[in-house]
Amino acid sequence: MSIFFKIPVEIEIRLDNEESRKHHEVKTPHGRLDRLPIYKDGESVKGVVTLRTKEGKKIxxxxxxxxxxxxxxxxxxGLVSSEFLTLATELAAPGQLTHSQSYPFEFKNVEKQYESYRGKNAKLRYYLKVAIQRKSNTEITREKELWVFQYYTKLNEENKARENGLQSAPRLAKDVHSVKMDVGIEDCLHIxxxxxxxxxxxxxxxxxxIYFLLVRLKIKHMELSLIRREIVGSAPNQITDSETVVRFEIMDGAPVKGETIPIRLFLSGFDLTPTYKDVxxxxxxxxxxxLVLIDEDARRYFKQSEIFLYRDS
Structure with a gap:
């Protein structure tokens, strides 16, 4: 018999306004979608815990x-877990549970310094955990996960980034100017x-x-990609995992010197996450x-440039 049926009490955790609150869908490693309620930094977390005993049972x-x-x-x-937030409140003193009982709870104005994240080798999660302590140091527990979004505005973005572990953004004055990325091979190619x-x-x-300043190679086509790079740990045990979020062809055929190709990439259509640095x-x-160029001999020429991503309200 499954141990589930041996547990003499059912634990339910319900959050205030849970049905009307926005939810975020996250895919589990097994391919299932979890719908998790969204919370913001500084927002209170409150709800009700209900304990239900099995018929005729006393706990x-x-x-x-x-x-x-x-x-x-x-x-x-190896899998390592560390906690950066721990808040607790007692719901009931030692005693006996003979029928269903409900207990309201509230964690006021909780500082949630990081955004939730699920990656290949790293996971950052917020969750509620209810524990019924029993004799012999055994517990009956139930968990409920939340999803936290961190919102940034142009005014507080740089300060927040430093405080919350995100990569610092360029200063506003610098952001007025355009950014240039060169791909070049001496006397053969300059883009x-x-x-x-x-x-x-x-x-x-x-x-x-994209400007073609010098073209002496037979370019077959060109691609532009968004690559997400997850870096876990530190040397010598550091693991880096790169994932191509989107790749699309922006040119098919040989360009000529002086040719210009316009680029317009809408980010909202892709599964992107904010930039984190050393969380x-x-x-x-x-x-x-x-940016990747491929010539007629299938040789690839590429250049990457980091961009800073943030979530706005």
Whole structure:
């Protein structure tokens, strides 16, 4: 018989306004979609815990508590979990549970310093954990995960980035100027990719142009990609995983000197995450623009440039 049927009490965790609150869909490693309620930094987390005993059962316990936890799990040299947030409140003193009982709880104005994240080798999660303490140091527990978004504005973005572990953005004065990325082979090829800025919100549009200044190679086609790079741990056990979020062809055929190709890439249509840098000294997540040229002999010439991504309200 499954141990599930041996547990004499059912634990339900319900959050205030859970049905009307916005949810975020996250794919599990097994391919299932989890719909998790979204919370913001500084927002209170409150709800009700209900304990239901099996019919005719009486449960002796040594206390009931609820915790709000924030943890980072990394898998670079074995699975390691560390907590950066631990809040707890007692729901019930030691006693006996003879019928269904409900207990309201509230964690006020909780500082949630990082955004939730699920990657290949790193996971940052916030969750509620209810524990019924029993004799012999055994517990009956139930968890409920939340999803936290961090929102940034142009005014507080740079300061928040430093405080919360995100990569610092370029200063506003610098962001007025365009950014240039060169791909070149001496006396054979010189291409300049110019785009409007290096800092983008997740709903933004990358606008730019590609200039062909020197073309003496037989270019077959050209691609532009967005690459997400997850870096977990530190040397010598550091693991880097790169994922191409989107790749599309921007040219098919041989260009000529002086030709210009306009670029317009809408970011809102892709599954992107904000930029993180050394979150709690555990992991980083960065995004790169990658320009790739392929010649008629299938040789590849490429250049990557990092862009800073943030979530706005």
């Amino acid at each position: 002796d316990h040594l206390g009931v508590k609820v915790q709000l936890l924030g943890s980072i799990e990394t898998n670079n040299d 300049e990719f110019e785009y409007s800025k290096s800092r983008f919100s997740l709903k933004d549009v990358i606008i730019g142009r 709690n000294k555990k992991f980083s997540v960065r995004t790169y623009l990658s």
